[in-house]
Amino acid sequence: MKTIMYWLIGIVVALGLLTLGFKLLPKGQPKLGLVAGQLSPCPNTPNCVCSEEKSSSAYIAPLVFSDAADSAWLSLKAAVVANGGSIQTEEQTYLWASFTTQWLGFVDDVELRMDVDNHVIHIRSASRLGRSDFGVNRQRLERLRLLFKASVSQHEGHKNKAQK
Numbered sequence: 001m002k003t004i005m006y007w008l009i010g011i012v013v014a015l016g017l018l019t020l021g022f023k024l025l026p027k028g029q030p031k032l033g034l035v036a037g038q039l040s041p042c043p044n045t046p047n048c049v050c051s052e053e054k055s056s057s058a059y060i061a062p063l064v065f066s067d068a069a070d071s072a073w074l075s076l077k078a079a080v081v082a083n084g085g086s087i088q089t090e091e092q093t094y095l096w097a098s099f100t101t102q103w104l105g106f107v108d109d110v111e112l113r114m115d116v117d118n119h120v121i122h123i124r125s126a127s128r129l130g131r132s133d134f135g136v137n138r139q140r141l142e143r144l145r146l147l148f149k150a151s152v153s154q155h156e157g158h159k160n161k162a163q164k
Helices: 002-024 069-082 136-163
Strands: 048-050 086-090 094-100 107-115 120-127
Touching: 048 136, 069 086, 069 094, 069 107, 069 120, 069 136, 107 136, 120 136
Parallel strands: none
Antiparallel strands: 048 120, 086 094, 094 107, 107 120
16 A cells, blocks of 8 residues: 555656656747748647648648638637637737647747738647647647637628628
């Protein structure tokens, strides 16, 4: 019985030290911003997805909108905040938000680029640290897609009522 107790205490201490170690690690410098007018390409790790990487496993479909670009951008910002993001930088057609995981406090970066001519918003989500994210970045952007669609539908509903 004592042996089991010592093992449990050891595991708890090890997990605590591991958590502390991750907290004290320097945060990775995210490679953010536009490169030649597009979102930065993903690194060769499975913890990043991007709609502008059509030929790789990191590909995810962009957000599509049919309403005015300004309205879509407002819906997008609302969806980011509703999804737990903190907007760090916003320009006319570019937005960078950070998301912090509840467990261990890892920070992931989400970037969005408006392509007005093609009625799409390109999306990118990447972890700052580590190699694998167990699909968290892809899942985050799919939740963002659902929130964006709901917000766009809500804005269109208000617009249609105002026109009647």
